Amino acid sequence: MTHTGTLRYHTLRFILGDQLNAAHSWFDQCDPGILYVIAELHPEATYVKHHVQKLCAFFLAMETFANELEAAGHQVCYLTLDDTKGHSLESLILAIAVRENIQTIDLQRPDEHRVLMQYKHLFEHAEQTVTLFETEHFLLPFDDIPQYFKPQHSVRMENFYRKMRQRFNILMNTDKEPEGGKWNYDSDNRNKLKAQDLNNIPAPLCFQYEVQYLLERLARHNITTIGKADNILLWPTSQQDALDLLAYFCEHLLPNFGRFQDAMTSKTPHSWSLYHSRLSFALNAKLISPMQVIDSAIARYQENDAIDIAQIEGFVRQILGWREYVRGMYWINMPDYQEQNALDAHRDLPSYFWHGDTKMHCLADAIGQSLDYAYAHHIQRLMVTGNFCLLTDIEPSQVDEWYLGIYVDALEWVELPNTRGMSQFADGGWIASKPYAASGSYIQKMSDYCTSCHYKVKDKVGEQACPLNSLYWRFMVKHRERLAKNPRIGMIYGNWDKQSDAQKHAVLQRAEWCVDNIEQL
Template identity: 60%
Template sequence: MTTLFKNASPTLLPQTTTLRLILGDQLNASHSWFKQVSPNTVYLIAELGQEATYTTHHVQKVCAFFSAMAEFANALANCGHQVIYLTLDETQHYSDLPALLEHIITSKQLTAFEYQQPDEYRLAQQLAELAWPNVTKNKYDSEHFLLPFDDIKAQFAANKHVKMEFFYRRMRKRFNVLMKDDEPLGGQWNFDSQNREHFKQQDLADIPSPLLFANDVSAILARLKRHNINTIGKAQSQLLWPVNRRQSRQLLDYFCQHLLIRFGRFQDAMTENSRADWSLYHSRLSFAINAKMISPSEVINKVIQYWQANQQEISLTQVEGFVRQILGWREYVRGIYWGNMPKYATKNALQAQRPLPNYFWTANTKMNCMHQAIKQSLDYAYAHHIQRLMVTGCFSLLAGLHPDEVDQWYLGIYIDAIEWVEMPNTRGMTQFADGGIVATKPYAASGNYLNKMSDYCKSCHYNVKLKTEDNACPFNSLYWHFIQRHQQHFNRNPRMTMVYKNWQKMDEHTQQAIINKANNLLENIESL
């Protein structure tokens, strides 16, 4: 029997005893829950005000999750499962998720509640605290990540730095990925040093156009407006992101066939001079993976299989760079998150206090790198990892922006941002607010890095080669201001020795001019 309910009072089958909750990022069709159809079980998928408003999300992010949830509910119902699918129209009268669960369980006299381990701490706590008389409660693994949840504590002790490279090697060995006779293919673990090329003019014309979808989300946009859900970013009635497993697999296939060939080589590059400048050679699979429409294992296996069949065209360098992002970094930041929460969310090691400038919400800044990265984020709910780390992230670090505000911006603006993956990247990697749990040194850089890895500087209002003049690149003096004001924190860091030697080589007059310039920029940060 196929039943898709769209109201808060469904007529359940007489045998129904168990309610199973599926959160918006738990759309895993391969989960063992769904192997058998049971008349005893009903699944709940619901649009919730609490999830749409716990931060101010990009409108495309909300539309993507809500659309994917509806697609998944339909898929389950078509397979014969009982499903309660509720939109904001039906859940508006419930203050939060516990209130909705209370209503369904008590009104339908259900005797069991089951849920999958949430990926966010706040939801894990919320669900852990629930209890009803005569109702059993069971928690299951999400069956998505490679590293089992119960293994996290053994690998990630609280407040301890875990070197990502060593974790990545352990994962390669454990899951036999790109290995032969217990040794890494190609004779080395990491080809990152070969993956730092910038685009030359002749490279730009070769970048393929991105694969885009056209999912109608006009009804969702109407609901968001009807229920006064505050969002940011550019709305699209035809959403370009994948919202079901079929589209997710199409995007994976497209990456393998058209983008993998140069992914590693240009994975750090940035440009504003390409028809595909916002997507480049990146897979853009992060939303599909984080919503669990497609698994990391499936993605890794597909990419490796495609490379093995096309080794004359695709090098190991490209494949290893991609696998490292999924098997290494993605699993690593999840471990950092769960190994350190909830205290991780309050860390501010550098005591950064400045509020976010207004142009983070408008892209109206004369700094072209910031304008390009923010505008792209507002337009597409997407920026690739170097734009996040070395443009908006680096600026936030140099300017001393409060990590709470930086966290909320990253969490809201990006379609793939869920707290477990966002927070270690932001508070840890970009802001060094965790004091070195993630990074062994701050990812601070002057304009020279941006000029090396992008063409942003060529059309910028500011001159990347100047430090103290009126039209000098703000990143330059802000970089040295950051180095100087945190000297006690970093001057004994062996990875920072050369930086402080270079600072000390400058004469006192030059140092003071740089500091004065940076102070003036910070005092007038809204006008940059």
């Protein structure tokens, strides 16, 4: 890497760890007077307790990006934790600018509110000229967000998604109607993996990066982490890796992606990956663009008869719809979003979220997988760990912190709306039209977890009754005043009201035992 002090620079351009976009216009031309700085920072490594693989993935991707920029002819300064100890983001930028006598600082718009606040402080106090550029990554321009979203208002993803399909002419026919005649094929994409399906699941494409030196660096700086530390990193850390992963997904996984996107299993070596693309880290670090992903997937759909409309639509909806939607909801509602706790939940997160030792098979599997791989797919996050936290009144800030730390793809802009909004209903319905609360029957419907669980999924009461069953009814009864008028779930109370008082009492008594003894479940 180029060492500061060897050249006189007129501009410092700082690149965050999630701004590794080689296609950005910053890099269209090489200017020896521009110094690009990429830095590992202690505050970024410690603002939550991160999964060790997450830190290794970001640090290696940042280092690789710096090397590629330098190879392309740019002036680059890469700083490790050894170089930045004692510095905040703001102090490091100013220190380099002062040392090099640089009068112009260029930044890209951060995706996280907390970083934007640091940049605003820099704008207000820096003697240098500070300019903010767009990241040139998301499909919806930042300034257009208020056209689609209003603060503290319910905005339904489906409506937003349709507008995005129309705006970008994606999966639309010549009559400006949705391809296939329907906007959404979600009802076709809820299949459970049967025994005969398990042997057909392709092995995931994993990378093999030696990161022992990064593990030693983290240890040297006393960075506390969670999860399984492995000398070999499996995640993509370059643009080429991301393109390879995308091509592999389109060829081997997309034909069955939608069909099994909600399924869960513990009975195959590929249970953790299934048919998911696992492109979220590469996307969120900006190693690859959302339009690259969408265009490649649609091109493969158009040339491969094995990929039907339900598979491609389900995938496009995640990228064009959900990903852009949660970003909009995040920015239109910050900083208020991080304070929402509509259901007044205040229980502490159980200790097994940090080690996975619980008798609940679904929870143990989802947490264990997360600790092993820094990854779980969206249904594991929403309907297993998220559902459990919802039903047991876990403090939303603790849920946020766990999700933000444990997942390799987690950045606050995408984590907060997913967790506090979609999963915990803490925003009172800005995102979700109803709480995603479920009993054990949902887990049984979508997985094989229940067949080898300590608890009995059919039982509501008794020592071996699935805790989710009684906890579900406790949640529904507790929040009846709020939920009974909801047209999507109000009818459920009729089932409860049909039970005898003795049956209701027994179920609620079992639920209270579960929350009082949550560490023993």
